[in-house]
Amino acid sequence: KPNDYDGKFRGPMKLRDALAQSINIPAVKLFYLAGLSESLKTAEDMGISTLTDPSRYGLTLVIGGGEVSLLDITSAYGVFANDGVRNPYTGILKVEDASGKVLEEWSANDRQVLPKNTALTISDILKDENARVPTFGAHSVLYIPNRDVAVKTGTTNNNKDAWTVGYTPSIAVGVWAGNNDNTPMKKGGAAVAGPIWNKFI
Numbered sequence: 459k460p461n462d463y464d465g466k467f468r469g470p471m472k473l474r475d476a477l478a479q480s481i482n483i484p485a486v487k488l489f490y491l492a493g494l495s496e497s498l499k500t501a502e503d504m505g506i507s508t509l510t511d512p513s514r515y516g517l518t519l520v521i522g523g524g525e526v527s528l529l530d531i532t533s534a535y536g537v538f539a540n541d542g543v544r545n546p547y548t549g550i551l552k553v554e555d556a557s558g559k560v561l562e563e564w565s566a567n568d569r570q571v572l573p574k575n576t577a578l579t580i581s582d583i584l585k586d587e588n589a590r591v592p593t594f595g596a597h598s599v600l601y602i603p604n605r606d607v608a609v610k611t612g613t614t615n616n617n618k619d620a621w622t623v624g625y626t627p628s629i630a631v632g633v634w635a636g637n638n639d640n641t642p643m644k645k646g647g648a649a650v651a652g653p654i655w656n657k658f659i
Contacts, residue, residue, distance in 0.1 A: 463593075463613070463646070477580075478589035480611055480647075482521045489520035503571040504534040505544060522614045532623055532632030538580050538608065539625035542572035584608035584624070599652035600624070602659060609655070613646030620647045622655040631659045 462468075462482050476484035489497060497520070498509055509515070509524045516523065533547045545568045553562045583589065585608040587601055594600055600609045600622070609624030618640055623632040633651040637643060643650055 474583050474586065475589050475592070477583050477610075478586050479593035481593075485520045486517050489517055494519070500572075501534070503544065504537045505546065506530050506534055522612060522619075528621075528632050528634045531621070532630050535608075535610070535623045535625050535632070536630040537571060538577045538584070539627055539630050540568075540577070541574045542570055542577035543568050544571045581608045581625075584610055594648055599648060599656045602656070607659065611647030611652060616642040617644065617646045617650075618642050620645070620650040622647055622651040624655060624659060626659075629659070631655055633658070 463480065467483070468481065471481065471484060473484060473488070475481070494512060494515060498512060498515075501509055506526055507530055508526050509519070514524070529547065537544050545566070548564050550562075551564045552560060554560055585606050587596070590598070590600060594611075597603075600611070601607075605626065607624055607626055609622065612621035612623075613619065618636055620635040620643065621633070623630070625631065633655040635643070635650040635654065
């Protein structure tokens, strides 16, 4: 029984405004129209590796009903930043022996996983300061002066997890905040993870 952070029902609204303002009901309806299997395939293509059991998921998957790692979700947002091209993440670029001989070296393995225009449209929405204002206010922690920065927040039930993930064309940054014992926090995504994300990016 999904609802929004303020418990209000807004009626029909633009997808741009719904995404920018983190309004859940339109997201659930859009996920219903897109379909579970197609959506899971897209998520996997973008780098989400943990959503492996479709029988566990329902429409709430689109609003946090499945576990993802911070590294996966940040990397997936990098696809939007890179015009729909996926670059798998790596922690090691090169391994050399004591004499400098290269034993292993990373090589690019990029591929187009979203149409370029789809990635550009999502980025345009996520950097739309005016569309965010009704939920987050003007010049919130999601705003970076003189920069086009796309950003999305997320909060799980009872404020147990707070996310802020955002990017420019050259960097994607994800922040998760929560308690080690899984107890709820007093606030959610933008309030807890947002300031950390803002300072870093």
